[in-house]
Amino acid sequence: VPGSNIVANLSTRFVLQGKDDDPAAIRVRNGKVIVSGVGVGRAGAAPADRSWWADVDVAALDVLARRPLAIDLRASARCRDGRAPLDALADAGEIPGWVATLFPADGLAGNAEIRRDASGLLVRFGAAGGGAEAKGAFVDHGRGLEGRMLVEDGALRAGVELHGGRPSFQLFAGEGWLRQRLSALAWPR
Secondary structure, three states: OOOEEEEEEEEEEEEEEEEOOEEEEEEEEEEEEEEEEEEEEEOOOOOOOOOEEEEEEEEEEEEEOOOOOEEEEEEEEEEOOOHHHHHHHHHOOOOOOOHHHHOOOOOOEEEEEEEEEOOEEEEEEEEEEOOEEEEEEEEEOOOOEEEEEEEEEOOEEEEEEEEOOEEEEEEOOOHHHHHHHHHOOOOOO
């Protein structure tokens, strides 16, 4: 992530399947990624805390290793909290720095679908931890990150929209708000 210094220990287990008719195509099924000792700091600075961890189960990963690179991933994860990924996004200027403090999401678990191809990047996700839940989607077609998500924490419900990395908020948003906003995110099929 630009603007961040991220350090980590990583171990993986995968079943790789190539395609005989296309040597550039790679398939992974039932993969496991264990990330430990993760620390996030600003670029050029050593992370102060390296206690973050995550266990990721990769249900499916398809990669077409050509230009442009194409990736299709479905995965679920369990991690210590939401702090490390939120700190990295804050260091990159994509979200305000106070988000990780307000929503630390202890015991975070979630799932994601990530697709990258010539038209851009699509991320759909759902996550819960520390009594909070978030779900939504982000796209990037090379003009900056656009996204919509619904965050619920007890009685607080808020919709968050990102336009080129700049957030706006809608208090007391609900499922209807999210469905409407997600339908406005353009993603070519």
